[in-house]
Amino acid sequence: MFVFNLTRILPSIPKHISCRTMVQGTRLKYPRLGEPVDVMEIEDFSTPESLKPNEVLVQMLISPINPADINTVQGVYPIKKDLPAVPGNEGVGKVIKIGSEVSSLSVNDHVLPSRAALGLWCTHLVEPEEDWVKIPSDLPLEHAATLAVNPCTAYRMLEDFVELEPEKDWIIQNGSNSAVGQAVIQLAKLKGVHTINIIRNRPYLEEMKSHLQTLGADMVVTEEEARSLDLRSLGIPAPKLSFNCVAGRSGLDMFRMMAKKGVLVIYGGMSKQPLSVPVGPLIFKDITVRGFWISQWNKDHCMEQRQTMLEELIKLIRTGKFQHPELELYPLSEFKEALRRASFYDNSGGNEKRETKVAFDFRN
Amino acid sequence: MFVFNLTRILPSIPKHISCRTMVQGTRLKYPRLGEPVDVMEIEDFSTPESLKPNEVLVQMLISPINPADINTVQGVYPIKKDLPAVPGNEGVGKVIKIGSEVSSLSVNDHVLPSRAALGLWCTHLVEPEEDWVKIPSDLPLEHAATLAVNPCTAYRMLEDFVELEPEKDWIIQNGSNSAVGQAVIQLAKLKGVHTINIIRNRPYLEEMKSHLQTLGADMVVTEEEARSLDLRSLGIPAPKLSFNCVAGRSGLDMFRMMAKKGVLVIYGGMSKQPLSVPVGPLIFKDITVRGFWISQWNKDHCMEQRQTMLEELIKLIRTGKFQHPELELYPLSEFKEALRRASFYDNSGGNEKRETKVAFDFRN
Numbered sequence: 001m002f003v004f005n006l007t008r009i010l011p012s013i014p015k016h017i018s019c020r021t022m023v024q025g026t027r028l029k030y031p032r033l034g035e036p037v038d039v040m041e042i043e044d045f046s047t048p049e050s051l052k053p054n055e056v057l058v059q060m061l062i063s064p065i066n067p068a069d070i071n072t073v074q075g076v077y078p079i080k081k082d083l084p085a086v087p088g089n090e091g092v093g094k095v096i097k098i099g100s101e102v103s104s105l106s107v108n109d110h111v112l113p114s115r116a117a118l119g120l121w122c123t124h125l126v127e128p129e130e131d132w133v134k135i136p137s138d139l140p141l142e143h144a145a146t147l148a149v150n151p152c153t154a155y156r157m158l159e160d161f162v163e164l165e166p167e168k169d170w171i172i173q174n175g176s177n178s179a180v181g182q183a184v185i186q187l188a189k190l191k192g193v194h195t196i197n198i199i200r201n202r203p204y205l206e207e208m209k210s211h212l213q214t215l216g217a218d219m220v221v222t223e224e225e226a227r228s229l230d231l232r233s234l235g236i237p238a239p240k241l242s243f244n245c246v247a248g249r250s251g252l253d254m255f256r257m258m259a260k261k262g263v264l265v266i267y268g269g270m271s272k273q274p275l276s277v278p279v280g281p282l283i284f285k286d287i288t289v290r291g292f293w294i295s296q297w298n299k300d301h302c303m304e305q306r307q308t309m310l311e312e313l314i315k316l317i318r319t320g321k322f323q324h325p326e327l328e329l330y331p332l333s334e335f336k337e338a339l340r341r342a343s344f345y346d347n348s349g350g351n352e353k354r355e356t357k358v359a360f361d362f363r364n
Numbered sequence: 365m366f367v368f369n370l371t372r373i374l375p376s377i378p379k380h381i382s383c384r385t386m387v388q389g390t391r392l393k394y395p396r397l398g399e400p401v402d403v404m405e406i407e408d409f410s411t412p413e414s415l416k417p418n419e420v421l422v423q424m425l426i427s428p429i430n431p432a433d434i435n436t437v438q439g440v441y442p443i444k445k446d447l448p449a450v451p452g453n454e455g456v457g458k459v460i461k462i463g464s465e466v467s468s469l470s471v472n473d474h475v476l477p478s479r480a481a482l483g484l485w486c487t488h489l490v491e492p493e494e495d496w497v498k499i500p501s502d503l504p505l506e507h508a509a510t511l512a513v514n515p516c517t518a519y520r521m522l523e524d525f526v527e528l529e530p531e532k533d534w535i536i537q538n539g540s541n542s543a544v545g546q547a548v549i550q551l552a553k554l555k556g557v558h559t560i561n562i563i564r565n566r567p568y569l570e571e572m573k574s575h576l577q578t579l580g581a582d583m584v585v586t587e588e589e590a591r592s593l594d595l596r597s598l599g600i601p602a603p604k605l606s607f608n609c610v611a612g613r614s615g616l617d618m619f620r621m622m623a624k625k626g627v628l629v630i631y632g633g634m635s636k637q638p639l640s641v642p643v644g645p646l647i648f649k650d651i652t653v654r655g656f657w658i659s660q661w662n663k664d665h666c667m668e669q670r671q672t673m674l675e676e677l678i679k680l681i682r683t684g685k686f687q688h689p690e691l692e693l694y695p696l697s698e699f700k701e702a703l704r705r706a707s708f709y710d711n712s713g714g715n716e717k718r719e720t721k722v723a724f725d726f727r728n
Contacts, residue, residue: 078648247643269643277641279611279633282655284442289653291646 023047023057023096027122028335031084033075036339040073040087042332047126053101054128058111062145062329063091063120064359065342067268072117079117079295086119089295091359092135092144093120102129110137112148112310114303116295123332123362133306136314143317143324145359146179151313151322153267153294154183158191161263161290162241166192170218170236172254173243174198175270177208179325179357182215184243186322189216196239198226198253215323226253241265248273255281267292329361387411387421387460391486392699395448397439400703404437404451406696411490417465418492422475426509426693427455427484428723429706431632436481443481443659450483453659455724456499456508457484466493474501476512476674478667480659487696487726497670500678507681507688509723510543515677515686517631517658518547522555525627525654526605530556534582534600536618537607538562539634541572543689543721546579548607550686553580560603562590562617579687590617605629612637619645631656693725 071077176197238259245268316322330338342358435441540561602623609632680686694702706722
């Protein structure tokens with residue numbers, strides 16, 4: 001069997017590739033549910049010798065560690081995979097081989113997963129054509145790798161719940177330094193909508209406030225400061241829309257400040273506590289509490305609608321109007337360190353100058 | 365001044381009425397906020413000597429004590445009145461005199477208040493024509509007096525949030541023995557919608573269960589029984605709609621049982637605790653939490669829409685398909701005993717065979 005080493009020509013892709021497409025890859029897997037640092041293992045594997053007509057072989061380039069990945073491995077996420085499984089919901093890859101009937105993708109195309117739980121913490125994977133969305137291959141990889149979940153979550157939450165009037169309306173959010181929070185600040189600013197951003201008290205508080213203001217935040221306050229915030233005295237209209245990724249009692253101040261008939265959207269539960277909802281505002285201010293999950297939105301909408309959103313975000317990235325969160329890149333071999341660094345629920349970036357996102361980098 | 369005593373001809377209406385319409389009445393008032401039994405006072409008063417052209421003099425017949433009345437006097441309800449004030453949001457009265465330009469009402473018409481906080485715990489009151497809604501004067505007074513708030517709340521909650529399929533869909537509620545709960549059971553049954561009804565454990569539990577089943581409840585369970593209720597194993601589809609008047613942690617089992625994209629409607633907070641909402645169902649089952657307040661609905665909708673609803677309910681009453689909650693009637697002079705009996709938040713009818721409603725009876 002004739003074998004040639006593609007790495008000479010394409011140094012960032014497969015080290016070993018045969019004419020029959022078999023690739024020696026490396027991936028993380030969890031044979032049982034538990035804390036990722038405890039249960040995760042690294043393994044070498046081979047992709048199948050040949051592709052089915054509709055299949056595509058993708059080499060992963062960058063894949064972030066998101067809270068959803070941690071929760072999936074812990075077994076507390078609604079996506080349950082047969083074990084052992086490879087985690088990883090988000091990331092960018094490059095097509096290195098396509099099946100005989102694949103029409104929408106070509107070799108060298110950059111792709112994002114089109115559905116949740118593909119299992120992207122691996123150097124290579126084979127999936128059907130329809131599991132991938134093509135994106136421009138000149139998009140900076142840090143942007144591409146972090147585009148599908150957090151910016152899209154922020155985008156949809158700003159678009160789908162309340163009609164916001166530019167230059168007039170304010171929104172309020174907590175966990176504002178999270179990747180979604182930062183995306184919300186930037187996208188709201190671009191819409192002309194003002195943001196009140198609640199963060200936890202922390203060392204480097206002023207640096208964090210200043211970072212979020214640089215992104216476009218109109219107001220950044222700690223949870224303590226939010227407690228006595230009197231919007232009326234500041235001449236700020238009551239927000240019609242609020243985003244909550246903390247839950248527990250964190251929503252109480254947002255409920256207090258919200259406008260009649262406002263909508264509070266929950267997209268995370270960092271506190272691990274049920275959301276406390278004061279009954280008065282629900283009934284007498286007719287506040288609505290909704291959840292949002294981008295994976296469900298993707299399931300419920302057609303590819304064209306998703307493409308429209310991605311194109312709009314990509315345009316903002318290209319024109320320098322949208323920044324990705326800071327990434328800390330780790331090779332797959334240092335997965336334990338990466339997972340510890342990304343242990344969202346113990347630390348939540350509370351001691352950082354700004355929120356960084358941990359990601360696996362498969363490029364060398 | 366010529367005075368004749370109307371009580372001879374109309375024994376159920378004013379004891380003293382002059383040709384200039386001045387009536388000696390009695391009413392309850394609260395000069396300051398506090399617990400109703402502590403702050404409420406009874407006083408004699410005279411209605412104005414003459415009516416303005418658009419005004420109507422109404423003699424009250426029956427007016428119930430509702431949780432909203434108690435909360436208004438306590439100062440924890442969103443309706444704040446200038447003090448001293450007369451409480452009472454609900455009741456039926458009879459028109460005994462009309463102003464010169466009143467066109468929609470005549471003497472002897474039976475009327476309900478058309479807005480909240482008219483202050484109906486009084487033998488007589490004068491209000492503009494538009495503050496009243498005419499209802500058929502042959503409607504049993506116990507029905508008329510209890511029609512405007514609880515049955516309308518149940519009616520709207522069943523109509524306005526989720527489309528329910530007759531003979532197929534189930535709903536779930538707590539506080540099912542409350543006046544609204546009993547109305548929900550009956551109206552759902554008439555729609556062909558099945559109900560799971562949660563009540564608190566209590567003495568006379570079997571009597572209460574049996575009473576609610578007589579009204580049309582498909583299933584009645586205690587809070588403890590609800591905890592282990594497995595609808596799937598019973599072949600019951602997950603409810604798309606649930607009603608909660610307790611809040612606190614009482615919604616957790618309802619959230620667990622509810623269908624994807626279901627709606628939980630809060631219309632009360634008997635536990636005085638914020639509602640605990642588990643984050644998972646909100647996000648991953650896309651549950652919506654809404655509040656409902658009939659006073660807001662009345663404000664937001666035109667009189668015709670309200671009339672349509674009342675007419676439909678009145679038709680059900682006339683054909684014997686809708687029962688009012690059992691009433692315990694007290695004369696105004698025994699108001700302290702009535703208020704103690706109706707102290708919803710300490711007792712909630714937990715020791716009763718069935719929920720009774722306390723009401724003032726002004727007819728003698």
